[in-house]
Amino acid sequence: MIIRFTAKNIFSFKAETEFQMFPNKASQLPHHKFNVGEYEILRFSTIYGANGAGKSNLIKSINLLKSFATKGKITAEVKTLKFKLDQLCLTEPISLAIEFYSNLRVFYYTITFDENGILYEYLAETTKKEDLLIFERTIENGIQNIQLNLSGNDEKKKYFAEFVAKSVAHYELLLTYLSKKFPDDFATVKQAYSWFINQLVVITVRTEAKGITKLLASNTKTKEFINKFISSLNTGINQLEVKKVERNYFNQEDINKIVADLKNRKPNTWTIFTCHETGELLTLSLENGEVVIRKLTANHVSNTGEHVEFGLEQESDGTKRLIDYIPALEKIINKEIVCLIDEIERSIHPLTIKEMIKKLSWNENMKGQLIFTTHESYLLDQKIFRPDEIWFVQKDKDGSSRFYSLSDYKINHSVDIENGYLNGRFGGIPFLSNLKDLNWQ
Numbered sequence: 001m002i003i004r005f006t007a008k009n010i011f012s013f014k015a016e017t018e019f020q021m022f023p024n025k026a027s028q029l030p031h032h033k034f035n036v037g038e039y040e041i042l043r044f045s046t047i048y049g050a051n052g053a054g055k056s057n058l059i060k061s062i063n064l065l066k067s068f069a070t071k072g073k074i075t076a077e078v079k080t081l082k083f084k085l086d087q088l089c090l091t092e093p094i095s096l097a098i099e100f101y102s103n104l105r106v107f108y109y110t111i112t113f114d115e116n117g118i119l120y121e122y123l124a125e126t127t128k129k130e131d132l133l134i135f136e137r138t139i140e141n142g143i144q145n146i147q148l149n150l151s152g153n154d155e156k157k158k159y160f161a162e163f164v165a166k167s168v169a170h171y172e173l174l175l176t177y178l179s180k181k182f183p184d185d186f187a188t189v190k191q192a193y194s195w196f197i198n199q200l201v202v203i204t205v206r207t208e209a210k211g212i213t214k215l216l217a218s219n220t221k222t223k224e225f226i227n228k229f230i231s232s233l234n235t236g237i238n239q240l241e242v243k244k245v246e247r248n249y250f251n252q253e254d255i256n257k258i259v260a261d262l263k264n265r266k267p268n269t270w271t272i273f274t275c276h277e278t279g280e281l282l283t284l285s286l287e288n289g290e291v292v293i294r295k296l297t298a299n300h301v302s303n304t305g306e307h308v309e310f311g312l313e314q315e316s317d318g319t320k321r322l323i324d325y326i327p328a329l330e331k332i333i334n335k336e337i338v339c340l341i342d343e344i345e346r347s348i349h350p351l352t353i354k355e356m357i358k359k360l361s362w363n364e365n366m367k368g369q370l371i372f373t374t375h376e377s378y379l380l381d382q383k384i385f386r387p388d389e390i391w392f393v394q395k396d397k398d399g400s401s402r403f404y405s406l407s408d409y410k411i412n413h414s415v416d417i418e419n420g421y422l423n424g425r426f427g428g429i430p431f432l433s434n435l436k437d438l439n440w441q
Contacts, residue, residue, distance in 0.1 A: 001021075001036055001041060001100060001101040001102075001336065001369045002021055002062075002098065002099075002338050003021055003022075003039060003041055003099040003100055003101060003106065004019065004021065004022075004099045005018070005019050005020075005061070005096075005097070005098045006019075006096070006097045007061045007095070007096055007097075008096075009082055009083050009092050009094050010061055010081050010083065010094045010096065011054070011057035011060060011081065011083070011401075012053075012054040012057050012083065012395070012399065012400060012401040013054070013083065013401055014083045014086060014398065014399075014400035015400065017400075017401065017403060019045075019058055019391070021041045021042045021045060021371075022039075022040070022041060022042070022388075023042050023388050024387070024388045024407045026387050026388055028382060028383075028386055029361070032044055032386055032389065036101035037101060037105070037106045038106075039106065041101075042369075042386070042388065042389055043366060043368070043369050044360075044361065044369070044370050044371070045371045045372075045389050045390075046371075046372055046379055046385055046389060046390055046391070047372070047373045047374070047392070047403075048373075048390070048392050048393070049393030050395075052395070053393040053394060053395050054393045054395065055342075055393050057401060058393075058403075059204065059341075060204075060342075062200075063202040063204065064076065064081075064096070065098060065196070066196050066197075066200050066202060068111070069176055069193060069196035069197065070176075070196065070197060072172055072173055072176035072180070073169070073171050073172045073173060074113055074117065074171045078113065078114055078115045081094060083400065085398060086398065092114075093112050093113055093114040093119055094112065094114065095110065095111070095112045095120075096110065096111055097109065097111075098110075099126065100195060100338075102191060102192065102195040102199060105125055105188070105191065106125065106127070107123065107125060107126065107191075107192045108124050108126045108131060109122070109123050109192060110122050111173070116170065117169070118172075118174075119139050120137065120138055120139070121135075121136070121137040121173065121175070122136045122137070123135050123174075123175060123189065125188065132149075133147065133149050134148075134149050134186075134188055134189060134192075135147065135148050135149065135174055135178070135186075137174050139170075143165075144166075144168070144170070145165060146161045146164050146165045146168075146174065147161065148161050148164070150185065164177075164178075175189060175192065178190075179193035179194075198337075199335075199336065199337045199338060200337070200338050200340075201328050201331065201337055201339045201340070202339075203324070203325065203328060203339065203340065203341045203342065204342050205342055205346055207324060208324055211272075212226070212240075212296060212327055213242055213281070213283040213294055213295065213296045214270045214283055215327055216240060217242040217294060222327075225326075225330050226240060226326050226330065227239040227240060229326055229329070229330075229359075230322065230326065232359075233355060235318075235322065235352075236300050236319075237298045237299065237300060237315070237319065238299045238300060238301050239298075240298055240323070241296075241297050241298075241309075242283075242296060243294065243296075243297050243309075244292065244293065244294055245293045245294065245295050246293070254273075258271065258284055259286065259291055262291070269285070269286075270283050270284065270285045280311060280312065280313050281312070282294065282295050283296075295311070296312050297309050297310065297312065298311075298312060298314075298315055298319075316347075317347040318347040318348045318352070321346060321347050321348055322356070325356075328341075329356075329360065331368060332360070332366065332367070332368030332369065332370055333363060333366050333367065333368065334367060335368055336368055338368065338369045338370075339368060339369070339370050339371070340371045340372065341371075341372040341373070342372070343373055343374065343375075344357075344372040344373070344376075345374050345376040345379075350376055350378040351378070353378070354376075354378045354379060354381075357379055361384045361385065386407075387405070387407040387409075388405055390407075391404070391405050391406070392405075392406070
């Protein structure tokens with residue numbers, strides 16, 4: 001679970017900018033609050049702002065940190081990430097920091113880097129009283145210095161720290177390096193690393209749930225949840241099914257490549273392939289030496305009550321977007337994961353997205369955390385979100401983004417916050433020119 005996140009000199013975040021999930025004294029929706037270690041945090045956060053205000057940059061920054069952890073190194077072209085509206089910022093490094101909860105521990109992880117590599121990296125287990133150092137990495141005169149929380153005598157610890165400092169490249173993350181190379185010696189590091197890989201889910205506007213076919217085919221419980229959920233949203237789909245298809249979707253050359261790829265993977269591994277002719281997403285697996293091809297279909301009910309099969313490519317963009325969300329939503333209901341979604345309402349009708357969010361908001365058994373950006377004012381409803389769960393992003397005169405919460409305003413629990421937002425009371429909306437000034441008739 002995310003407790004707080006800070007970013008500096010990246011995208012539209014110039015000075016150190018913080019986003020956090022701490023509750024205030026609001027009384028509504030008490031089940032949205034839960035305890036992680038010594039802290040109390042929130043299960044939901046919705047973020048509003050005008051186009052270009054910086055909403056998506058929060059998701060992008062966290063996703064970038066996840067990508068670095070996954071790949072084990074700084075992979076982006078750093079100079080393109082920096083805040084570009086201040087020349088001084090182009091010469092300064094980027095800093096990202098995140099505090100999160102995972103399996104009974106609260107971790108704080110931060111990294112500072114520039115075009116030459118990582119300048120500072122720090123991981124600690126945190127309590128309200130102190131930070132318990134796990135590792136710290138600094139650069140002095142181009143030389144890496146690493147401090148490790150490691151058992152053994154001082155001489156052994158010193159030798160090992162020097163070995164690691166010489167072994168890990170300037171662009172490599174120590175977080176990933178120690179988790180992969182020495183998982184038994186650094187179990188807490190591996191736990192923090194695993195959170196990024198397994199418990200942090202980021203859905204951007206381009207994300208597709210390519211694994212949903214595998215989920216439906218291999219997990220009966222998940223299939224029941226998915227079909228119950230999609231049918232409740234009035235999309236016209238009665239249920240989703242997985243259907244085996246013939247090999248004539250592919251030529252022999254494609255089949256040979258797929259077989260070779262699957263043989264190099266672990267047993268029971270699936271791969272995803274897009275059919276060039278139809279645009280369908282097909283799932284392929286190697287079973288008893290043979291390639292098995294499956295596709296996802298949507299069943300609708302005809303006027304005579306019969307099931308009519310539609311290919312997923314025949315469904316609307318909004319319906320496909322809803323289907324993309326379902327695996328992640330099933331996880332946040334049943335597991336302690338964090339799901340971040342950028343522009344959650346994209347291509348989806350306002351009433352449908354509100355009904356989906358309402359189902360999650362009112363679910364008192366939900367185990368995960370949902371954070372998303374949106375323009376959809378229908379969701380500004382105090383029966384769905386607490387004031388401390390509603391955030392706004394505003395751009396200052398220098399072009400930098402800043403966050404502030406609805407709870408900064410004194411509002412009654414019965415106030416129509418949607419109307420207040422649209423009238424500009426809370427900011428976070430575009431400032432439009434007078435159309436007469438544009439010579440529009």
